[in-house]
Amino acid sequence: MRLADKVAIITGAASGIGRATALRFAQEGARVVVADINAAGGEQTVEQVKREGGEAAFIATNVGQEADLEEMVAFAVKTYGGLDILHNNAYWTEAKPLLDTTVDNWQRTLDVTLRPVFLASKLAVPHLRGRGGGVILNTASVHSIIGIRNFIAYQAAKGGVLSLTRALALELAPEIRVVAILPGPIDTPALGIDDKSAIGNLITATPLRRLGKPEEVAALAAFLASDEAAYITGTGIVIDGGFTTQ
């Protein structure tokens, strides 16, 4: 068990990559705070963890609200006695090209996808230091390193997540490691594609010829959060079936 006795917060853990990571972290021995705006989904994640014999607790969190982030961190410390791992993973966007991107869309995308990486990290760091160190994982995206059409606000947010990861890693080393995960097309509701031919095109553009599974991203997150990744900080690890190699 690579995360025995660790306490982890995962935002956006009611679904997709966050849920798979909550399950995986718990299997690795961590006690997991499931933070999400979706209470029903968050409770389901907790139930699933408990069914497998793990430990988890849900806190309703809108990561776009500073007060909610404060409560989230305080909840982890109160419930489990400290904090070792913060995984900033929640996001929101509506994919739009430039001329259809409203200021509201831009602002909300950045408020939910980028600003919490700054704010939750700021709130978590004193507690991570209190335990002698820790890990901050940030879910960025292949959008952090390549341009993809029609995602104006999301591109900016995810570019920011990777850049902020580097800055935080420098500032917080050597006690705290900060690493970004850059998923390519992963089979979660976030893909937002109902159209089979659009999924087919995505698969054709992926050298490994399939979508990734949330569990595969969770396995990477578990490795990066563990001491096995003790020499990795300030960088982004791509997990994209080869999507960005061409």
Ligand SMILES: NC(=O)c1ccc[n+]([C@@H]2O[C@H](COP(=O)([O-])OP(=O)(O)OC[C@H]3O[C@@H](n4cnc5c(N)ncnc54)[C@H](O)[C@@H]3O)[C@@H](O)[C@H]2O)c1
């Ligand atoms: N699926 C992909 O192909 C893919 C690719 C690259 C990056 N990502 C990134 O992976 C991360 C997880 O996405 P996913 O694919 O699991 O999507 P998902 O839609 O399954 O999960 C996103 C979660 O974020 C939560 N959320 C939304 N707004 C929130 C808010 N204001 N406060 C708290 N929680 C909120 C949702 O309720 C949901 O549970 C995101 O950062 C996303 O940008 C996903």
